[in-house]
Amino acid sequence: MGLRATVYGGAGRIGGNKILLEEGGRVFLDFGVDFSARNAYFSMFLRPRSFSLVEDYVLTGVIPALKGLYGEETAPTYLHSKTPFADAVIISHAHLDHYGHAGLLRPDIPVYMGEGTKVLLEAREEVRPNRNESLFEEDSEREIHVFRTGDVFEAAGMKFKPVHVDHSVPASYGLIVEAGSGVLAYTGDIRAHGPRKDMTQDFVEACVKEGVETLVVEGTRIDETENRSEDDVRAGMNAVVGKAGDRLVSVVVGMMDFDRLRTVLQVAEDNDRLPAISLHHAHILNKLGGANLRIKVPSMRDDKILVYLERRGSGTYAKSDYQKWMAALAESSPTVKEEEVRTNQSKYIMVLSKSEDIIDLASIKPAAGSPFILSTSEPHSEEQVIEMDKIKNWVELLQLRYHHIHSSGHASGTHIIKTIKQIQPRQVIPVHTEHPEVFAKLLECEKTKVLIPRSGEPLEIF
Numbered sequence: 001m002g003l004r005a006t007v008y009g010g011a012g013r014i015g016g017n018k019i020l021l022e023e024g025g026r027v028f029l030d031f032g033v034d035f036s037a038r039n040a041y042f043s044m045f046l047r048p049r050s051f052s053l054v055e056d057y058v059l060t061g062v063i064p065a066l067k068g069l070y071g072e073e074t075a076p077t078y079l080h081s082k083t084p085f086a087d088a089v090i091i092s093h094a095h096l097d098h099y100g101h102a103g104l105l106r107p108d109i110p111v112y113m114g115e116g117t118k119v120l121l122e123a124r125e126e127v128r129p130n131r132n133e134s135l136f137e138e139d140s141e142r143e144i145h146v147f148r149t150g151d152v153f154e155a156a157g158m159k160f161k162p163v164h165v166d167h168s169v170p171a172s173y174g175l176i177v178e179a180g181s182g183v184l185a186y187t188g189d190i191r192a193h194g195p196r197k198d199m200t201q202d203f204v205e206a207c208v209k210e211g212v213e214t215l216v217v218e219g220t221r222i223d224e225t226e227n228r229s230e231d232d233v234r235a236g237m238n239a240v241v242g243k244a245g246d247r248l249v250s251v252v253v254g255m256m257d258f259d260r261l262r263t264v265l266q267v268a269e270d271n272d273r274l275p276a277i278s279l280h281h282a283h284i285l286n287k288l289g290g291a292n293l294r295i296k297v298p299s300m301r302d303d304k305i306l307v308y309l310e311r312r313g314s315g316t317y318a319k320s321d322y323q324k325w326m327a328a329l330a331e332s333s334p335t336v337k338e339e340e341v342r343t344n345q346s347k348y349i350m351v352l353s354k355s356e357d358i359i360d361l362a363s364i365k366p367a368a369g370s371p372f373i374l375s376t377s378e379p380h381s382e383e384q385v386i387e388m389d390k391i392k393n394w395v396e397l398l399q400l401r402y403h404h405i406h407s408s409g410h411a412s413g414t415h416i417i418k419t420i421k422q423i424q425p426r427q428v429i430p431v432h433t434e435h436p437e438v439f440a441k442l443l444e445c446e447k448t449k450v451l452i453p454r455s456g457e458p459l460e461i462f
């Protein structure tokens, strides 16, 4: 049998990638949350029931009905099986729309991920526990294997070569898959305009070298040409902060968006302000810095980065108000508190990890006209599914000035097509896009064929 690919998530959708490769054995590339499918039936207040999690998700089409794929406690009996459905699941990077449902898988299906991805997922889990869908349950027998660029591993008779790519979360990977019948590659999520665009180029070159014939390619922004870079973000923020004068500056940066955090730290330095970062950001910096990874992490030890110790619980900074990881951070890092920021507004840039933290500004009382910069770039992750109208009301109430300054984690259509032309695969399968048909239009004059995936329908690859 040749290689067959079935896109169970990410076909005509942004995110929720679940791509099954079959050739004798079976491997899933990513097992993420499709937010649009999930939000059609569920919300904060209408949740799947913990005792029938898989059943409720399968019923609503949020995850595919495949026998032997899920842990059996919450799956309906017709999906139980003696043998596991898949031999392995490989996670490309630490975004929920790529890994978020992997915790539902049978514990005897091994999960592979980048070394840095594991650090990030564990850190995230510590601060925002994923109660029912955890990948790291303490007593679980689940095997988690980690990889780095340069490693080669085998699963289901196929050889996998992960290669780093640039995206809005560190430790993002593309994968080259050597199957018996041919070579396929999967981009994961990529950009070619980020601070580490050289890594995306490494992946492209590896694809050329390995003679990739089929490319499963992301197309989040296939219909866009704009390419604002991280440097543009820095310039945009500098323009705003430069005019802020005595006012406080606040910036919202996604907890996992390490590159953006670094940009904000740079902007603080450019403007002689001190960054007062959220406990969440500090936690991620600490974990990444503490692991032996090939990632340069800014140090919090030299007092140039302060941790904003927010008031919680009783509001009196009592130790019992803080979760364990927060208390540990507060003890080991230089911190700054509300009153200091309130009285010296021009000295600081507040870095919030989510827009909802705007409520903390209510007691800091920023001077009228203080800039509030939303700098989140991934509208597909759960933490950023926010109720924007409420945030705007708060901005108005606190007399702040709203700005949106960001650069996408995804390559523009122009770059995606350039990448395809460099790799010259025989065929591409567009995923993670609402406009797969645009690929066909843009590649009309090329030799590369476009296979438009339909959810759950197998494509014969080789």
Ligand SMILES: [Zn+2]
Pocket (backbone or CB within 6 Å): 093, 095, 098, 167, 189, 409
């Ligand atoms: Zn992503």
